[in-house]
Amino acid sequence: NTVMTQSPTSMFISVGDRVTMNCKASQNVGTNVDWYQQKTGQSPKLLIYGASNRYTGVPDRFTGSGSGTDFTLTISNMQAEDLAVYYCLQYNYNPLTFGSGTKLEIK
Amino acid sequence: QVQLKESGPGLVQPSQTLSLTCTVSGFSLTSNSVHWVRQPPGKGLEWVGAIWSGGSTDYNSALKSRLSISRDTSKSQVFLKMNSLQTEDTAIYFCTRGAHRVYWGQGVMVTVSS
Numbered sequence: 001n002t003v004m005t006q007s008p009t010s011m012f013i014s015v016g017d018r019v020t021m022n023c024k025a026s027q028n029v030g031t032n033v034d035w036y037q038q039k040t041g042q043s044p045k046l047l048i049y050g051a052s053n054r055y056t057g058v059p060d061r062f063t064g065s066g067s068g069t070d071f072t073l074t075i076s077n078m079q080a081e082d083l084a085v086y087y088c089l090q091y092n093y094n095p096l097t098f099g100s101g102t103k104l105e106i107k
Numbered sequence: 108q109v110q111l112k113e114s115g116p117g118l119v120q121p122s123q124t125l126s127l128t129c130t131v132s133g134f135s136l137t138s139n140s141v142h143w144v145r146q147p148p149g150k151g152l153e154w155v156g157a158i159w160s161g162g163s164t165d166y167n168s169a170l171k172s173r174l175s176i177s178r179d180t181s182k183s184q185v186f187l188k189m190n191s192l193q194t195e196d197t198a199i200y201f202c203t204r205g206a207h208r209v210y211w212g213q214g215v216m217v218t219v220s221s
Contacts, residue, residue: 001168034207036152043201043211044144044152055209087152089208094165096142096154 002026002090006099012107019075021102023088028068032092035064035073038101039084047086048073078104109133111141111202111212118218119192125217129185129202136160136178140205141185143176145198146214153198157205158185192219 003026013019023033031051036044046055048064051071061082063074075082083106088099115127129141136158143155156166158176166174175188185202199214 036208038152043203043214044208045211046207046209049207055207085151089152089154095167096157098144098152098154101151 001095002029002093002097004088004090004097004099006088006102008102009100010103010105012105013078014107015078015080017078019078019082019104021073021086023066023071023073023099025069025071025090027093029090029092031067032090033064033066033071034089034091035062036087036089037082037084038087044087080106109204109210111204111210113200113202113212113215115200115215115217117216118220120221121192121194121219123192124188124190125192125196125219127187127200127202127215127217129187129212131183131185131202131204134204136180136183136185141178142203142205142208143185143187144201144203144208145196146201147195147198155187155200159205194219 005024007022033051035048038044047058052064061076065072085101085103087101110132112130140159142157156176158164164176173190178185197219199216201214203211
């Protein structure tokens with residue numbers, strides 16, 4: 001199975017900060033990575049598909065990048081409503097596999 | 108519009124079989140895949156399996172021996188059956204439409220307990 005190692009596990013941030021989180025795949029997954037945001041008590045919400053494509057309606061402060069084995073989600077100018085857990089998912093290989101999540105908390 | 112809704116028992120006894128239904132609307136199962144994803148309380152997301160538009164299935168390797176996903180296209184329903192349930196299977200179970208999994212159900216909480 002393809003392991004998605006996500007880091008860091010949590011981050012303490014302030015509104016206005018620039019936030020960067022990472023996912024490393026155990027093998028080459030091309031650009032077949034999505035990023036999801038999950039707020040407490042809600043279903044996950046797609047932010048980025050195909051590693052770098054922002055889904056419709058997602059604010060442009062969210063940017064995805066990477067290919068092969070290394071992927072990054074960046075939030076520029078962090079807002080209070082961005083407090084959530086973020087997950088990467090690779091869909092290049094079956095079974096699909098999620099990263100373990102990065103939780104953003106207020107400093 | 109696209110909607111998915113999970114249904115099933117909230118409580119299942121250990122060693123019993125879990126049966127969940129995902130009822131969809133706004134799209135065709137013969138043109139879209141449906142995935143199941145679960146989330147134990149306070150933990151991360153785990154991909155459970157999928158049924159593809161052509162009817163073939165793929166499963167999480169760790170669950171494969173206990174898991175079956177099927178569908179009834181005439182009723183726009185996808186079914187998940189998992190046997191030999193253990194307490195570790197306690198989780199919220201979500202169904203989500205393929206193609207980047209934009210659309211998700213609200214999830215159904217399943218507790219495995221005697």
